[in-house]
Amino acid sequence: MSAPRTNADRLVEIGVQAEVAHPTHSGTYAVDSYGRPIILPGMAGVVANARVGDLVFPWAADHLEPGVSAGNAQRDRYQALQFLACIGNVVRVVTGPAAGAEGRVTGKHAFVLVDFPQDALDILAPGDVLLVRAIGQGLRFLDFDDVAARSCSPALLDGMDVEVTDDNRLRVKIAAEVPAFMMGAGLGMSSEWANCDVMFTRREVIERLGFERVRLGDVVAMHDQDHRYGRGYRAGMLAIGVVAHGGHGGIPGHGMGVATILSGPRARFELVHADGANIRNHLSLAA
């Protein structure tokens, strides 16, 4: 078995400006899946105590974005950041007391999610300027025309240790498999935009489907999902993604966000369950 051949040597790397986003609030309550009014943290800003590799669910949070949430105040620049940033990209802190610290893009939601070493997370603040070294959009498999790569940096693909099997399939290590009926908010959006929520908003559903131990950063497979040109249901297709945001007790139709990295016919993949199928390992994220 060997690594799949790609056009990684033809990709260009672009420096994209971002900044640590500040949380915002509508001033009203949302409603959780039990019908209770909620105001919970999780989106935007810096979450210093929940990181990639931690469990998804035991947090009093909604749309929990681990680490730093990076955005851009200018709408067109923000769109470029959203589309160009790929999981695994290197990010450098440009201003503030953490200047010089280096992190990695770990997911996408309304913001680009970045993990930094703990000593940087402890001092980063909204408004700090970041530079994202964006590379990965345009990545193609030279021998798998029907499998699309989306927001997947060459570094992530290398780290995942994807291999071509003897019967010409892509062997991908995964932590879990998600059935199509659980896919919620994020369907219908572009493949590169944010992520798609798995509707884990009630503890009883998480337990019934056996997802209590799923972790932020886990690589998961989504069945009957076509995420090549947008995201939607399609029998016989498969999407592979990275768990980007967590939190339970959230708004119905939302839940655990999974950012798309690969999609193609189910038959083109060999799925292997592996304990360490998490981007904390694949990207060797610093403690």
Place this chain on the structure above:
Amino acid sequence: MTHAAINDGELLRTALVGDVTSPVLGVNPYDVTADGVPFVPVGAGGICYTVAAGSPAAGWAADQVEPGASIANPDAAANEALLLHACVGNGVAVRTGAAAGTRGVVTGKHEAFHAYKHVLVHLERDALEAVVPGDRFVVHAMGRGMNVPELPELTCHSLGPELWAAWSPELVNERLRALVTRVLAPEVVGMGSGRVSGATSVALQSGADAALDGLRIGDLVAVRDWDATYYTGYHEDRVTIGVVATGDSPVLGNGAATTILLSGPATAFDLVADEGANLARLLDL
């Protein structure tokens, strides 16, 4: 067997304003189909003379075509209120323009992510030919706050008392016996999952359930294992009923936009499949 009653004595009738819209596009007009083919989306915004309630949802060279006149309030916050308060079946008066004085009916509501939110109005043929973008409509909104006192576990959304009367569900053995054209699997719901239930629509992904074959605009449909009490999302053993507001879509995760009417526990419903459960017949459009 009796017709189920609503709290009609408690409901307010209010006036909200919407103007006939015109389609919008970006500088780059191309969207992409599920198969990766670029196309120019046609059908949302403005006035559509071609399709109406009762027309097939699929088979148009269009993306979520909106039947009849598509209206919105130019003020974003006022539009949110228009979208929340307008209910399917509500009466509409044309206030300005060549069709001033004629009347229409709300048939649905439709949202495109980060783009627009429209209320869809059916007009008689002569009025439809006469209205133009910018004409002002007044929606006589009624239905927000509606409930079924004998089944308090049900939540009503975008369901006008006019449609309720025409649909006339019955109370049988403490269940709501309601006519719908079909009952769908939960994985049909695509874009719109997680939206506020009352305001706009969710998309039914074509191909996700064979029962979508033959779907028409205006069809009342039920989705099992789906809840829309506050927001829309998967919830085993609950049922949501909606009305198909627009045509189908070639975009992944999209499809016929469906406006939510009613949601509650599966045990509160006795659903009866009936092809007559379409707005064209129920509201005599």
